[in-house]
Amino acid sequence: MEKGNIKISMAVIRRLPKYRRYLEELLDKGIDRISSRELSKIIGFTASQIRQDLNNFGGFGQQGYGYNVAALYEEIGKILGLDNRYSTIIVGAGNLGQAIANYTNFEKSGFIPKAMFDINPRLIGLRIRDIEVMDSDKMEEYIKENNIDIGIICTNKERAQDVADQLIRSNIKGIWNFAPTDLDIPENVMTENVHLSESLYTLSFLLKHNSLE
Amino acid sequence: MEKGNIKISMAVIRRLPKYRRYLEELLDKGIDRISSRELSKIIGFTASQIRQDLNNFGGFGQQGYGYNVAALYEEIGKILGLDNRYSTIIVGAGNLGQAIANYTNFEKSGFIPKAMFDINPRLIGLRIRDIEVMDSDKMEEYIKENNIDIGIICTNKERAQDVADQLIRSNIKGIWNFAPTDLDIPENVMTENVHLSESLYTLSFLLKHNSLE
Numbered sequence: 001m002e003k004g005n006i007k008i009s010m011a012v013i014r015r016l017p018k019y020r021r022y023l024e025e026l027l028d029k030g031i032d033r034i035s036s037r038e039l040s041k042i043i044g045f046t047a048s049q050i051r052q053d054l055n056n057f058g059g060f061g062q063q064g065y066g067y068n069v070a071a072l073y074e075e076i077g078k079i080l081g082l083d084n085r086y087s088t089i090i091v092g093a094g095n096l097g098q099a100i101a102n103y104t105n106f107e108k109s110g111f112i113p114k115a116m117f118d119i120n121p122r123l124i125g126l127r128i129r130d131i132e133v134m135d136s137d138k139m140e141e142y143i144k145e146n147n148i149d150i151g152i153i154c155t156n157k158e159r160a161q162d163v164a165d166q167l168i169r170s171n172i173k174g175i176w177n178f179a180p181t182d183l184d185i186p187e188n189v190m191t192e193n194v195h196l197s198e199s200l201y202t203l204s205f206l207l208k209h210n211s212l213e
Numbered sequence: 214m215e216k217g218n219i220k221i222s223m224a225v226i227r228r229l230p231k232y233r234r235y236l237e238e239l240l241d242k243g244i245d246r247i248s249s250r251e252l253s254k255i256i257g258f259t260a261s262q263i264r265q266d267l268n269n270f271g272g273f274g275q276q277g278y279g280y281n282v283a284a285l286y287e288e289i290g291k292i293l294g295l296d297n298r299y300s301t302i303i304v305g306a307g308n309l310g311q312a313i314a315n316y317t318n319f320e321k322s323g324f325i326p327k328a329m330f331d332i333n334p335r336l337i338g339l340r341i342r343d344i345e346v347m348d349s350d351k352m353e354e355y356i357k358e359n360n361i362d363i364g365i366i367c368t369n370k371e372r373a374q375d376v377a378d379q380l381i382r383s384n385i386k387g388i389w390n391f392a393p394t395d396l397d398i399p400e401n402v403m404t405e406n407v408h409l410s411e412s413l414y415t416l417s418f419l420l421k422h423n424s425l426e
Contacts, residue, residue, distance in 0.1 A: 105410065
Protein backbone atom coordinates (compact mmCIF):
# COMPACT_ATOMS: atom_id res chain seq x y z
CA MET A 1 0.00 0.00 0.00
CA GLU A 2 1.07 3.56 -0.60
CA LYS A 3 -0.79 6.22 1.26
CA GLY A 4 0.18 9.64 2.57
CA ASN A 5 3.85 9.17 1.70
CA ILE A 6 3.96 5.85 3.47
CA LYS A 7 4.63 2.86 1.26
CA ILE A 8 4.67 -0.16 3.43
CA SER A 9 3.60 -3.79 3.47
CA MET A 10 0.79 -5.15 5.65
CA ALA A 11 3.36 -7.45 7.27
CA VAL A 12 5.29 -4.44 8.58
CA ILE A 13 2.09 -2.69 9.67
CA ARG A 14 1.07 -5.74 11.67
CA ARG A 15 4.42 -5.76 13.48
CA LEU A 16 4.12 -2.12 14.60
CA PRO A 17 1.61 -2.73 17.43
CA LYS A 18 3.94 -5.43 18.71
CA TYR A 19 6.90 -3.04 18.78
CA ARG A 20 4.74 -0.52 20.59
CA ARG A 21 3.65 -3.06 23.20
CA TYR A 22 7.22 -4.09 23.99
CA LEU A 23 8.37 -0.46 24.09
CA GLU A 24 5.57 0.27 26.56
CA GLU A 25 6.85 -2.53 28.80
CA LEU A 26 10.37 -1.07 28.59
CA LEU A 27 9.01 2.38 29.53
CA ASP A 28 7.19 0.83 32.51
CA LYS A 29 10.52 -0.62 33.62
CA GLY A 30 12.21 2.78 33.33
CA ILE A 31 14.46 1.77 30.41
CA ASP A 32 15.06 4.81 28.22
CA ARG A 33 17.20 3.49 25.40
CA ILE A 34 17.73 0.17 23.68
CA SER A 35 19.75 -1.25 20.79
CA SER A 36 18.16 -3.22 17.95
CA ARG A 37 20.10 -6.23 19.27
CA GLU A 38 18.60 -5.99 22.74
CA LEU A 39 15.17 -5.34 21.26
CA SER A 40 15.65 -8.42 19.08
CA LYS A 41 16.20 -10.61 22.17
CA ILE A 42 12.95 -9.42 23.72
CA ILE A 43 10.70 -9.39 20.64
CA GLY A 44 12.16 -12.37 18.82
CA PHE A 45 12.58 -10.68 15.42
CA THR A 46 16.15 -10.40 14.11
CA ALA A 47 18.01 -7.14 14.75
CA SER A 48 18.27 -6.52 11.02
CA GLN A 49 14.52 -7.06 10.61
CA ILE A 50 13.89 -4.51 13.34
CA ARG A 51 16.23 -1.92 11.78
CA GLN A 52 14.65 -2.48 8.39
CA ASP A 53 11.09 -2.19 9.75
CA LEU A 54 11.78 1.01 11.64
CA ASN A 55 13.72 2.55 8.75
CA ASN A 56 10.44 2.56 6.83
CA PHE A 57 9.42 5.54 8.93
CA GLY A 58 12.67 7.48 8.94
CA GLY A 59 15.73 6.40 10.91
CA PHE A 60 14.91 6.54 14.59
CA GLY A 61 18.04 4.80 15.77
CA GLN A 62 21.49 6.29 16.09
CA GLN A 63 24.60 4.23 15.52
CA GLY A 64 26.18 3.40 18.89
CA TYR A 65 23.25 4.79 20.84
CA GLY A 66 20.31 2.67 19.81
CA TYR A 67 16.70 3.77 20.05
CA ASN A 68 15.22 6.31 22.41
CA VAL A 69 12.41 4.21 23.87
CA ALA A 70 9.97 7.04 24.67
CA ALA A 71 10.46 8.76 21.30
CA LEU A 72 10.06 5.53 19.35
CA TYR A 73 6.98 4.54 21.36
CA GLU A 74 5.44 7.95 20.67
CA GLU A 75 6.31 7.89 16.97
CA ILE A 76 4.91 4.39 16.38
CA GLY A 77 1.73 5.49 18.16
CA LYS A 78 1.42 8.39 15.70
CA ILE A 79 2.07 6.16 12.70
CA LEU A 80 -0.67 3.83 13.94
CA GLY A 81 -3.03 6.78 14.27
CA LEU A 82 -3.26 6.45 18.06
CA ASP A 83 -2.96 10.23 18.38
CA ASN A 84 -6.48 10.36 16.91
CA ARG A 85 -9.74 9.70 18.72
CA TYR A 86 -12.30 7.36 17.20
CA SER A 87 -15.97 7.08 18.08
CA THR A 88 -17.10 3.47 18.07
CA ILE A 89 -20.29 1.49 18.45
CA ILE A 90 -20.54 -2.16 19.47
CA VAL A 91 -23.15 -4.21 17.61
CA GLY A 92 -24.23 -7.26 19.58
CA ALA A 93 -24.45 -6.83 23.36
CA GLY A 94 -23.85 -10.45 24.36
CA ASN A 95 -20.86 -11.56 26.42
CA LEU A 96 -18.29 -10.65 23.80
CA GLY A 97 -19.79 -7.21 23.15
CA GLN A 98 -19.95 -6.59 26.90
CA ALA A 99 -16.34 -7.77 27.35
CA ILE A 100 -15.20 -5.22 24.77
CA ALA A 101 -17.37 -2.48 26.30
CA ASN A 102 -15.86 -3.23 29.71
CA TYR A 103 -12.29 -3.25 28.49
CA THR A 104 -11.21 0.29 29.27
CA ASN A 105 -7.75 -0.01 27.69
CA PHE A 106 -9.21 0.53 24.22
CA GLU A 107 -10.75 3.75 25.49
CA LYS A 108 -7.40 4.89 26.89
CA SER A 109 -5.94 4.38 23.40
CA GLY A 110 -8.56 6.70 21.91
CA PHE A 111 -11.33 4.29 20.85
CA ILE A 112 -14.41 5.68 22.59
CA PRO A 113 -17.46 3.40 22.73
CA LYS A 114 -20.53 5.63 22.35
CA ALA A 115 -23.34 3.08 22.22
CA MET A 116 -24.16 -0.60 21.87
CA PHE A 117 -26.90 -2.08 19.70
CA ASP A 118 -28.84 -5.32 19.92
CA ILE A 119 -32.06 -6.84 18.61
CA ASN A 120 -32.79 -8.66 21.89
CA PRO A 121 -35.44 -6.72 23.90
CA ARG A 122 -34.03 -8.11 27.15
CA LEU A 123 -30.70 -6.38 26.48
CA ILE A 124 -32.04 -3.07 25.10
CA GLY A 125 -31.88 -0.41 27.80
CA LEU A 126 -29.04 -2.08 29.73
CA ARG A 127 -25.96 -0.03 30.51
CA ILE A 128 -22.43 -1.44 30.41
CA ARG A 129 -20.42 1.09 32.36
CA ASP A 130 -22.11 4.22 30.98
CA ILE A 131 -22.69 2.76 27.51
CA GLU A 132 -26.34 2.24 26.66
CA VAL A 133 -27.60 -0.76 24.71
CA MET A 134 -30.00 0.60 22.08
CA ASP A 135 -32.40 -1.01 19.60
CA SER A 136 -30.62 -2.02 16.38
CA ASP A 137 -33.42 -0.30 14.44
CA LYS A 138 -31.96 3.03 15.56
CA MET A 139 -28.41 2.21 14.56
CA GLU A 140 -28.16 3.80 11.10
CA GLU A 141 -29.60 7.09 12.30
CA TYR A 142 -27.33 7.07 15.38
CA ILE A 143 -24.18 6.51 13.33
CA LYS A 144 -24.93 9.42 11.02
CA GLU A 145 -25.97 11.82 13.77
CA ASN A 146 -23.00 11.02 16.00
CA ASN A 147 -20.28 10.70 13.37
CA ILE A 148 -19.31 7.20 14.40
CA ASP A 149 -16.00 6.06 12.89
CA ILE A 150 -15.84 2.36 13.73
CA GLY A 151 -18.45 -0.36 14.05
CA ILE A 152 -17.45 -3.39 16.12
CA ILE A 153 -19.41 -6.48 15.05
CA CYS A 154 -19.97 -8.90 17.94
CA THR A 155 -23.02 -10.69 16.56
CA ASN A 156 -23.21 -14.28 15.42
CA LYS A 157 -22.10 -15.34 11.94
CA GLU A 158 -25.67 -15.33 10.59
CA ARG A 159 -26.41 -11.67 11.46
CA ALA A 160 -22.97 -10.30 10.61
CA GLN A 161 -23.40 -9.47 6.91
CA ASP A 162 -26.71 -7.67 7.53
CA VAL A 163 -25.05 -5.62 10.26
CA ALA A 164 -22.12 -4.86 7.96
CA ASP A 165 -24.54 -3.72 5.22
CA GLN A 166 -26.22 -1.35 7.68
CA LEU A 167 -22.86 0.03 8.81
CA ILE A 168 -21.78 0.58 5.19
CA ARG A 169 -25.07 2.35 4.34
CA SER A 170 -24.42 4.67 7.29
CA ASN A 171 -21.00 5.63 5.89
CA ILE A 172 -18.98 4.01 8.65
CA LYS A 173 -15.22 4.35 8.08
CA GLY A 174 -14.02 1.12 9.65
CA ILE A 175 -15.32 -2.28 10.74
CA TRP A 176 -13.77 -4.48 13.41
CA ASN A 177 -15.35 -7.87 12.88
CA PHE A 178 -15.45 -10.63 15.51
CA ALA A 179 -18.08 -12.76 13.76
CA PRO A 180 -16.48 -15.97 12.46
CA THR A 181 -16.99 -15.19 8.78
CA ASP A 182 -15.44 -12.99 6.11
CA LEU A 183 -17.74 -10.16 5.20
CA ASP A 184 -18.41 -8.60 1.83
CA ILE A 185 -17.27 -5.01 2.39
CA PRO A 186 -16.34 -2.33 -0.19
CA GLU A 187 -12.69 -1.32 -0.40
CA ASN A 188 -13.21 2.17 0.95
CA VAL A 189 -14.38 0.79 4.31
CA MET A 190 -11.37 -0.41 6.26
CA THR A 191 -11.84 -3.83 7.85
CA GLU A 192 -10.06 -5.98 10.39
CA ASN A 193 -11.27 -9.48 11.18
CA VAL A 194 -10.53 -11.28 14.43
CA HIS A 195 -10.90 -14.98 13.70
CA LEU A 196 -10.44 -16.59 17.10
CA SER A 197 -10.79 -20.11 15.72
CA GLU A 198 -7.71 -19.60 13.53
CA SER A 199 -5.66 -18.94 16.64
CA LEU A 200 -7.16 -21.94 18.47
CA TYR A 201 -6.54 -24.25 15.50
CA THR A 202 -2.93 -23.10 15.33
CA LEU A 203 -2.59 -24.09 18.99
CA SER A 204 -4.18 -27.42 18.13
CA PHE A 205 -1.60 -27.97 15.37
CA LEU A 206 1.24 -27.21 17.77
CA LEU A 207 -0.17 -29.62 20.38
CA LYS A 208 -0.63 -32.41 17.87
CA HIS A 209 2.80 -32.15 16.29
CA ASN A 210 4.57 -31.50 19.58
CA SER A 211 3.19 -34.75 20.97
CA LEU A 212 4.48 -36.65 17.91
CA GLU A 213 8.09 -35.80 18.76
CA MET B 214 9.69 -26.53 12.71
CA GLU B 215 10.11 -30.21 11.93
CA LYS B 216 7.86 -32.56 13.80
CA GLY B 217 6.34 -35.92 12.92
CA ASN B 218 7.61 -35.78 9.34
CA ILE B 219 6.12 -32.34 8.85
CA LYS B 220 8.61 -29.56 8.23
CA ILE B 221 6.72 -26.42 7.80
CA SER B 222 6.90 -22.73 8.61
CA MET B 223 4.61 -21.00 11.11
CA ALA B 224 3.42 -18.79 8.24
CA VAL B 225 2.03 -21.84 6.40
CA ILE B 226 0.52 -23.25 9.60
CA ARG B 227 -1.31 -19.99 10.21
CA ARG B 228 -2.80 -20.09 6.73
CA LEU B 229 -4.24 -23.61 7.18
CA PRO B 230 -7.22 -22.61 9.36
CA LYS B 231 -8.07 -20.00 6.73
CA TYR B 232 -8.06 -22.61 3.95
CA ARG B 233 -10.24 -24.81 6.11
CA ARG B 234 -12.74 -22.01 6.77
CA TYR B 235 -13.12 -21.21 3.07
CA LEU B 236 -13.41 -24.89 2.18
CA GLU B 237 -16.18 -25.22 4.78
CA GLU B 238 -18.07 -22.38 3.10
CA LEU B 239 -17.67 -24.13 -0.28
CA LEU B 240 -18.99 -27.37 1.24
CA ASP B 241 -21.97 -25.48 2.65
CA LYS B 242 -22.67 -24.21 -0.87
CA GLY B 243 -22.48 -27.75 -2.26
CA ILE B 244 -19.33 -27.15 -4.31
CA ASP B 245 -17.35 -30.37 -4.48
CA ARG B 246 -14.24 -29.44 -6.42
CA ILE B 247 -12.24 -26.30 -7.03
CA SER B 248 -9.07 -25.27 -8.88
CA SER B 249 -6.25 -23.39 -7.18
CA ARG B 250 -7.14 -20.44 -9.44
CA GLU B 251 -10.75 -20.32 -8.26
CA LEU B 252 -9.61 -20.80 -4.65
CA SER B 253 -7.18 -17.94 -5.17
CA LYS B 254 -10.01 -15.58 -6.16
CA ILE B 255 -11.92 -16.40 -2.96
CA ILE B 256 -9.07 -16.47 -0.44
CA GLY B 257 -6.90 -13.76 -1.95
CA PHE B 258 -3.62 -15.71 -1.92
CA THR B 259 -2.03 -16.35 -5.33
CA ALA B 260 -2.76 -19.70 -7.00
CA SER B 261 0.93 -20.61 -6.86
CA GLN B 262 1.04 -19.81 -3.12
CA ILE B 263 -1.94 -22.10 -2.59
CA ARG B 264 -0.38 -24.97 -4.58
CA GLN B 265 2.90 -24.53 -2.72
CA ASP B 266 1.20 -24.45 0.70
CA LEU B 267 -0.87 -27.55 0.05
CA ASN B 268 2.05 -29.43 -1.49
CA ASN B 269 3.67 -29.34 1.96
CA PHE B 270 1.26 -32.07 2.96
CA GLY B 271 1.38 -34.24 -0.13
CA GLY B 272 -0.22 -33.26 -3.42
CA PHE B 273 -3.96 -33.08 -2.92
CA GLY B 274 -4.74 -31.51 -6.26
CA GLN B 275 -4.88 -33.24 -9.62
CA GLN B 276 -3.88 -31.46 -12.79
CA GLY B 277 -7.00 -30.52 -14.75
CA TYR B 278 -9.31 -31.55 -11.92
CA GLY B 279 -8.39 -29.28 -9.05
CA TYR B 280 -9.02 -30.08 -5.42
CA ASN B 281 -11.70 -32.31 -3.99
CA VAL B 282 -13.22 -29.88 -1.47
CA ALA B 283 -14.45 -32.44 1.07
CA ALA B 284 -11.20 -34.44 1.03
CA LEU B 285 -9.04 -31.35 1.38
CA TYR B 286 -11.22 -29.98 4.19
CA GLU B 287 -10.96 -33.29 6.01
CA GLU B 288 -7.20 -33.57 5.51
CA ILE B 289 -6.46 -30.03 6.69
CA GLY B 290 -8.58 -30.74 9.77
CA LYS B 291 -6.41 -33.78 10.51
CA ILE B 292 -3.19 -31.84 9.98
CA LEU B 293 -4.48 -29.20 12.41
CA GLY B 294 -5.24 -31.92 14.95
CA LEU B 295 -8.98 -31.30 14.80
CA ASP B 296 -9.60 -35.06 14.75
CA ASN B 297 -8.45 -35.00 18.39
CA ARG B 298 -10.48 -33.94 21.41
CA TYR B 299 -9.01 -31.53 23.93
CA SER B 300 -10.17 -30.88 27.48
CA THR B 301 -9.98 -27.21 28.33
CA ILE B 302 -10.48 -24.95 31.32
CA ILE B 303 -11.20 -21.23 31.21
CA VAL B 304 -9.43 -19.13 33.82
CA GLY B 305 -11.23 -15.87 34.50
CA ALA B 306 -15.04 -16.00 34.41
CA GLY B 307 -15.69 -12.36 33.46
CA ASN B 308 -17.39 -11.35 30.21
CA LEU B 309 -14.64 -12.65 27.96
CA GLY B 310 -14.40 -16.00 29.76
CA GLN B 311 -18.17 -16.33 29.61
CA ALA B 312 -18.22 -15.41 25.92
CA ILE B 313 -15.77 -18.23 25.21
CA ALA B 314 -17.69 -20.67 27.42
CA ASN B 315 -20.89 -19.80 25.55
CA TYR B 316 -19.36 -20.15 22.10
CA THR B 317 -20.34 -23.72 21.22
CA ASN B 318 -18.44 -23.81 17.91
CA PHE B 319 -15.17 -24.49 19.71
CA GLU B 320 -16.82 -27.47 21.37
CA LYS B 321 -17.99 -28.76 17.98
CA SER B 322 -14.37 -28.64 16.83
CA GLY B 323 -13.30 -30.84 19.74
CA PHE B 324 -12.30 -28.29 22.41
CA ILE B 325 -14.41 -29.29 25.40
CA PRO B 326 -14.63 -26.77 28.25
CA LYS B 327 -14.68 -28.76 31.50
CA ALA B 328 -14.60 -26.02 34.12
CA MET B 329 -14.02 -22.32 34.70
CA PHE B 330 -11.99 -20.79 37.52
CA ASP B 331 -12.10 -17.39 39.19
CA ILE B 332 -10.97 -15.73 42.40
CA ASN B 333 -14.14 -13.62 42.69
CA PRO B 334 -16.50 -15.20 45.28
CA ARG B 335 -19.51 -13.67 43.47
CA LEU B 336 -18.70 -15.71 40.36
CA ILE B 337 -17.72 -18.99 42.05
CA GLY B 338 -20.61 -21.45 41.85
CA LEU B 339 -22.13 -19.88 38.72
CA ARG B 340 -22.82 -22.11 35.75
CA ILE B 341 -22.30 -20.99 32.15
CA ARG B 342 -24.28 -23.55 30.15
CA ASP B 343 -23.28 -26.62 32.20
CA ILE B 344 -19.78 -25.38 32.97
CA GLU B 345 -19.20 -24.62 36.65
CA VAL B 346 -17.13 -21.67 37.86
CA MET B 347 -14.83 -23.02 40.58
CA ASP B 348 -12.46 -21.42 43.05
CA SER B 349 -9.02 -20.80 41.52
CA ASP B 350 -7.48 -22.41 44.61
CA LYS B 351 -8.72 -25.76 43.31
CA MET B 352 -7.36 -25.32 39.80
CA GLU B 353 -4.04 -27.16 39.98
CA GLU B 354 -5.62 -30.23 41.56
CA TYR B 355 -8.47 -30.16 39.02
CA ILE B 356 -6.12 -30.02 36.02
CA LYS B 357 -4.12 -33.00 37.20
CA GLU B 358 -7.14 -35.12 38.16
CA ASN B 359 -9.02 -34.39 34.92
CA ASN B 360 -6.14 -34.48 32.44
CA ILE B 361 -6.82 -31.01 31.14
CA ASP B 362 -4.94 -30.24 27.91
CA ILE B 363 -5.47 -26.52 27.40
CA GLY B 364 -5.78 -23.58 29.78
CA ILE B 365 -7.51 -20.51 28.36
CA ILE B 366 -6.38 -17.35 30.18
CA CYS B 367 -9.10 -14.70 30.30
CA THR B 368 -7.85 -12.78 33.34
CA ASN B 369 -6.45 -9.27 33.36
CA LYS B 370 -2.81 -8.56 32.52
CA GLU B 371 -1.78 -8.38 36.18
CA ARG B 372 -3.00 -11.90 37.11
CA ALA B 373 -1.99 -13.60 33.86
CA GLN B 374 1.59 -14.65 34.68
CA ASP B 375 0.54 -16.14 38.05
CA VAL B 376 -2.18 -18.12 36.30
CA ALA B 377 0.30 -19.28 33.65
CA ASP B 378 2.71 -20.42 36.38
CA GLN B 379 -0.07 -22.45 38.01
CA LEU B 380 -1.00 -24.01 34.67
CA ILE B 381 2.62 -24.91 33.97
CA ARG B 382 3.05 -26.48 37.43
CA SER B 383 -0.01 -28.62 36.69
CA ASN B 384 1.61 -29.93 33.49
CA ILE B 385 -0.83 -28.27 31.10
CA LYS B 386 0.03 -28.96 27.44
CA GLY B 387 -1.15 -25.74 25.89
CA ILE B 388 -2.07 -22.18 26.83
CA TRP B 389 -4.42 -19.92 24.86
CA ASN B 390 -3.78 -16.46 26.24
CA PHE B 391 -6.16 -13.50 25.90
CA ALA B 392 -4.48 -11.32 28.54
CA PRO B 393 -2.80 -8.36 26.81
CA THR B 394 0.74 -9.34 27.73
CA ASP B 395 3.35 -11.84 26.61
CA LEU B 396 3.83 -14.56 29.19
CA ASP B 397 6.99 -16.30 30.26
CA ILE B 398 6.25 -19.91 29.34
CA PRO B 399 8.68 -22.84 28.86
CA GLU B 400 9.12 -24.15 25.31
CA ASN B 401 7.46 -27.50 25.97
CA VAL B 402 4.16 -25.77 26.71
CA MET B 403 2.57 -24.68 23.43
CA THR B 404 1.21 -21.13 23.52
CA GLU B 405 -0.98 -18.94 21.35
CA ASN B 406 -1.59 -15.32 22.22
CA VAL B 407 -4.62 -13.34 21.07
CA HIS B 408 -3.63 -9.69 21.24
CA LEU B 409 -6.83 -7.88 20.35
CA SER B 410 -5.21 -4.45 20.57
CA GLU B 411 -2.81 -5.38 17.74
CA SER B 412 -5.78 -5.95 15.47
CA LEU B 413 -7.48 -2.73 16.58
CA TYR B 414 -4.30 -0.69 16.06
CA THR B 415 -3.92 -2.14 12.57
CA LEU B 416 -7.43 -0.91 11.83
CA SER B 417 -6.45 2.47 13.24
CA PHE B 418 -3.44 2.60 10.90
CA LEU B 419 -5.64 1.80 7.91
CA LEU B 420 -8.16 4.49 8.89
CA LYS B 421 -5.48 7.12 9.37
CA HIS B 422 -3.64 6.47 6.14
CA ASN B 423 -6.80 5.94 4.12
CA SER B 424 -8.04 9.38 5.13
CA LEU B 425 -4.74 10.93 4.00
CA GLU B 426 -5.37 9.89 0.40
